[in-house]
Amino acid sequence: MDISLSPAEQQFREEVRTFLAENLTEDLRKAGRLMTSVFADYEAAMAWQKILHEKKGWAAPHWPKKFGGTDWTVMQHYIYGEECAKAEAPNLLPMGLQMLGPLLCGKGTAEQQQQLLPRILTGEDFWCQGYSEPGSGSDLASLACKAESDGDHFVINGSKIWTTYAHFSNKMFCLVRTDNTGKPQQGITFLLLDMKTPGITVDPIISFTGEHEQNQVFFENVRVPKSGIVGKENDGWTVAKYLLEFERGGNAYGPRMRVAIDKVKRIASRESGSLGGRLIDEPAFRNKLAAAEIELLAVEFSEHRVMAALTHGQNPGAAASMLKIRGTEMSQKITELAVEALGWHALPFQEEALDPRGKPEYLVGHEDGVPVASHYFNTRAASIYGGSNEIQRNIIAKMVLGL
Numbered sequence: 001m002d003i004s005l006s007p008a009e010q011q012f013r014e015e016v017r018t019f020l021a022e023n024l025t026e027d028l029r030k031a032g033r034l035m036t037s038v039f040a041d042y043e044a045a046m047a048w049q050k051i052l053h054e055k056k057g058w059a060a061p062h063w064p065k066k067f068g069g070t071d072w073t074v075m076q077h078y079i080y081g082e083e084c085a086k087a088e089a090p091n092l093l094p095m096g097l098q099m100l101g102p103l104l105c106g107k108g109t110a111e112q113q114q115q116l117l118p119r120i121l122t123g124e125d126f127w128c129q130g131y132s133e134p135g136s137g138s139d140l141a142s143l144a145c146k147a148e149s150d151g152d153h154f155v156i157n158g159s160k161i162w163t164t165y166a167h168f169s170n171k172m173f174c175l176v177r178t179d180n181t182g183k184p185q186q187g188i189t190f191l192l193l194d195m196k197t198p199g200i201t202v203d204p205i206i207s208f209t210g211e212h213e214q215n216q217v218f219f220e221n222v223r224v225p226k227s228g229i230v231g232k233e234n235d236g237w238t239v240a241k242y243l244l245e246f247e248r249g250g251n252a253y254g255p256r257m258r259v260a261i262d263k264v265k266r267i268a269s270r271e272s273g274s275l276g277g278r279l280i281d282e283p284a285f286r287n288k289l290a291a292a293e294i295e296l297l298a299v300e301f302s303e304h305r306v307m308a309a310l311t312h313g314q315n316p317g318a319a320a321s322m323l324k325i326r327g328t329e330m331s332q333k334i335t336e337l338a339v340e341a342l343g344w345h346a347l348p349f350q351e352e353a354l355d356p357r358g359k360p361e362y363l364v365g366h367e368d369g370v371p372v373a374s375h376y377f378n379t380r381a382a383s384i385y386g387g388s389n390e391i392q393r394n395i396i397a398k399m400v401l402g403l
């Protein structure tokens, strides 16, 4: 594994740094700093995507160049992710750019590619992911949202749940049940639909920190043209598995966590400990911080190892599952340390201050403490979404231990 940077890679880092310094406005950085989950504020994320797309063609650098991506190496992608994290850029929203886009590049028809990919890049279409249902999450193959054939249309009845940002979306990619005979994995179809179609209702799910990210979506006799099928009818399971590779492979945990741990250090240097001095000087807290930094180093090296494998055309296999587990557990641990460092300053819920466009009259504590508690709570979900960590452990048990 060689992780030293070549002169060309160092030059690329400079190019990214300069671009970020010149284009990432203070408003956008603020939205990045206030992120309480992997999903940034919708308006800020879309504004940043527009700048990246129009000025550099960097909205979806991981897409093939012919569809509007770049031909960056795996190391360039990592450098880019690292610089964005350091510059506090808001995350781009992944459903179209990270999930559906690569799927269409690989499995869409020429017509779907021509019509849909440019609109993802420009932000004209904003997609949500309709997979999970009440009763079908980890066991996704049991999904029951029914699509009955009616000529060149399907008629959909049922419900999808936990649909992130469906309330902002004009489009949905989803899995629907088109056949009930055979194994549960058979008879599922991957379908694209317009969220404005009559019969669709989006109900908010508000988290206990008051945030609105997820929704439940209801379908009542919704007519969707069959031209929205990706792949073949009843073969949606194969399509969904292909997409999952991008969903799980697209996370670079290291750079964001390094920024987060630096923030913990900043907070602990400011806050007083129980021994009368600064918290950062107290041995018990220093031990916890050091342990977290060592674990973070291990995650970073694992990430580099996966990258090295990808660069040489190898499939990282179960290592992607291992990274998902360790990456999300570490993220959770760092948010716990941040809450501990902040102490009672983590208690006030400052709704106005959490909104990137909010104008709070006053702040309790320092500005960087505002998102800490909400971030802590929201990060509990990281070990559930994107394939729960228990499911990832099952994958490792099968692929590595042969159980």
Ligand SMILES: Cc1cc2nc3c(=O)[nH]c(=O)nc-3n(C[C@H](O)[C@H](O)[C@H](O)COP(=O)(O)OP(=O)(O)OC[C@H]3O[C@@H](n4cnc5c(N)ncnc54)[C@H](O)[C@@H]3O)c2cc1C
Binding pocket: 128, 129, 130, 131, 132, 135, 136, 137, 138, 139, 161, 162, 163, 164, 214, 381, 384, 385, 386, 387, 388, 389, 390, 391, 394
């Ligand atoms: C913040 C957030 C955002 C989400 N966004 C979306 C979205 O945009 N679109 C979408 O379609 N879905 C989304 N989801 C849903 C997510 O994919 C599911 O929550 C996830 O797949 C788990 O399913 P479940 O909630 O039904 O839990 P269950 O599958 O019921 O699992 C409950 C518990 O049992 C464990 N478990 C289940 N099966 C096994 C097993 N075989 N072995 C060992 N343990 C097991 C699980 O790990 C978990 O701890 C989101 C979820 C969250 C929390």
